[in-house]
Amino acid sequence: MIVLVIGGGWSGIAAAMGLAAGGCEVVVVEERPYLGGRARSFIDRESGDEIDNGQHVMMGCYHDVLRMVRELGTEHLLERQRALRVAFVDTAGRHDVLDASRLPGRAGVAAGLLGLRGIGFRSRLAGLRLALRISRGTATGKGLTCADFLRHHDQPHDIVTRFWEPIVLATLNAPLEQASADLLIEVMRLAFLGTTEDSQLLIPTAGLSALLAPFNEWIGGKGGSVQISTSIDNLLIRNGVVESALLSNGTELPVDAVVSTIPLRALERLLRASGYGESAPPPSDMSPIVSVYLWYKRQWMPYDFAAALGTTVQWVFDKRRIRPGLVALTVSAGYGIVTERSDDIISMCDRDLRAMFPELSGIELHRGVVIKEKMATPLLSPQADALRVGCKTTIARNLFFAGDWTQTRLPATLEGAARSGFNAADAVLRLGRGSRHTHQ
Ligand SMILES: Cc1cc2nc3c(=O)[nH]c(=O)nc-3n(C[C@H](O)[C@H](O)[C@H](O)COP(=O)(O)OP(=O)(O)OC[C@H]3O[C@@H](n4cnc5c(N)ncnc54)[C@H](O)[C@@H]3O)c2cc1C
Incomplete structure (x- = not known):
């Protein structure tokens, strides 16, 4: 069975791996000159350092991502925390650490939450009560935004701004007023209220592209192939079946x-070119992420990473493994700064860091790079989340969708992408088994 996988991001690679493991002959076609899509690394020309298109963090509950990196032999490039441990730093230089290492599983996270001294005691108790309700399944988010959900559960201002908001921005890439509460609940259940392993943070120690580097060889060993710098421009669909695909290099590929x-907007274009524009899944707004790399003259960062409170910068990661003094910053849902000039963004980030970290005093900033991913992820409001479609299509019975935007019940993340890819591969394999039975 020849299966075409369009797109070589994490969802495409997961789909290809699931299909190849199931015995299909897989052809992956990716329009850019590299794999990895929205999660990739490249060499910064001036420093020669390998940096990502934006810092990515994974968690122990990313079971499908871990299945991929284990199979590709790159799991060792992810540094796993012993237990969830997150530092929070504000502009008054106050440091607070959520440390879940003292007890196993959700009890550890609960103890860590109670130990956050920057949040009033009553607020911590309110947070704990809500976490408990989420864990027991008695707090449902049906149709609410995170802001309404947190108001409904009487969460005081300090725990909203110093705990819930950093989680929502980091995991849902959306402001509290827009993010779907159902997705926050799922993140809490899977990542923070599961086992100790599930709540551990995993941080890549190499460039993101290194995680997928063995894929070409892996798929080749299973009889598959990858074509980069080539796009799929048209699908030839007859009687509810895709018969072949037209590649940008002029070839026609017959497919089973x-x-x-591919992302929704690209899919809409492809389906329009194929005569099925009206059947494209509903469009969704996109949310930006602004990432900033700052090269300081020497090493200073006191944590592996920290959440920044009350600043435009939201997270700071120490990249000393790449170069001492290098830090990566992220601004999720960065609508406010995505249109600003890069020089202004760099100065603002430098100011934010100096307000938070006295360690930076007297250390010169050598250089900065700003990466603006304007379409980083779909903005999953409650309405947009409800409109997400699954992998099956009404267009053709042998055409399936995957991607972080499809309905996986997860936010638009690497794990959502990986899960969607494996789901689509399973659906293709079921189709293959079904047609074999029909022919017998
Ligand atoms: C800056 C940033 C930070 C992020 N941080 C995190 C994080 O910390 N943790 C986390 O879990 N997630 C994070 N994410 C989200 C995560 O990167 C995405 O959810 C995930 O990479 C999406 O993968 P995908 O395969 O669904 O889509 P994509 O990566 O977009 O892959 C789709 C591929 O299809 C290709 N394509 C498009 N049209 C065609 C065509 N016609 N023919 C052939 N190929 C085509 C594209 O070139 C692309 O490579 C972040 C994203 C960004 C941008």
Whole structure:
């Protein structure tokens, strides 16, 4: 069975791995000159350092991502925390650490939350009560935004701004007023209220592209192939079946099934070109992420990473493994700064860091790079989340969708992408088994 996978991001690679493991002959076609899509690394020309298109963090509950990196032999490039441990730093230089290492599983996270001294005691108790309700399944988010959900559960201002908001921004890439509460609940259940392993943070120690580097060889060993710098421009669909695909290099590829893993807007274009524009899934707004790399003259960062409170910068990561003094900053849902000039963003980030970290005093900033991903992830409001479609399509019975935007019940993340890819691969394999039975 020849299966075309359109797109070589994490969802496409997961789909290809699931399909190849199931015995299919897989052809992955990616329009850019590299794999990895929105999670990739590249060499910064001036420093020669390998940096990502934006810092990515994974968690122990990323079971499908871990399945991929284990199979590709790159799991050792993810540094796993012993237990969830997150530092919070504000502009008054106050440091607070959520340390879940004292007890196992959700009890550890609960103890860590109670230990946050920057949040009033009553607020911590309110947070704990809500976490408990989420864990027991008695707090439901049906149709609410995170802001309404937190108000409904009487969460005081300090725990909202110093705990819930950093989690929502980091995991849902959306402001509290827009993010879907159902997704926050799922993140809390899977990541923070599960086992100790599930709540551990995993931080890549190499460039993101290194995680997927063995894929070409892996798929080749299973009889598959990858074509980069080539796009799929048209699908030839007859009687509810995709028969072949037209590649930008002019070739026509006959297929038994197709998994499209491309983002919604690209999919809409492809379906329009194929005569099925009206059947495209509903469009969704996109949310930006602004990432900033700052090269300081020497090493100073006191934590591996920290959440920044009350600043435009939201997270700071120490990149000393790449170069001492290098830090990566992220601003999720960065609508306010995505249109600003890069020089202004660099100065603002430098000011934010100096307000938070006295360690920076007297250390010169050598250089900065700003990466603006304007379409980083779909903005999953309650309405947009409800409109997400699954992997099956009404367009053709052998055409399936995957990608972080499809309905996985997860936020638009690497794990959502990986899960969607494996789901689509399973659906293709079921189709293959079904048609074999019909032919017997
Ligand atoms: C800056 C940033 C930070 C992030 N941080 C995190 C994080 O910390 N943790 C986390 O879990 N997630 C994070 N994410 C989200 C995560 O990167 C994405 O959810 C995930 O990479 C999406 O993968 P995908 O395969 O669904 O889509 P994509 O990566 O977009 O892959 C789709 C591929 O299809 C290709 N394509 C498009 N059209 C065609 C065509 N016609 N023919 C052939 N190929 C085509 C594209 O070039 C692309 O490579 C972040 C994203 C960004 C941008």
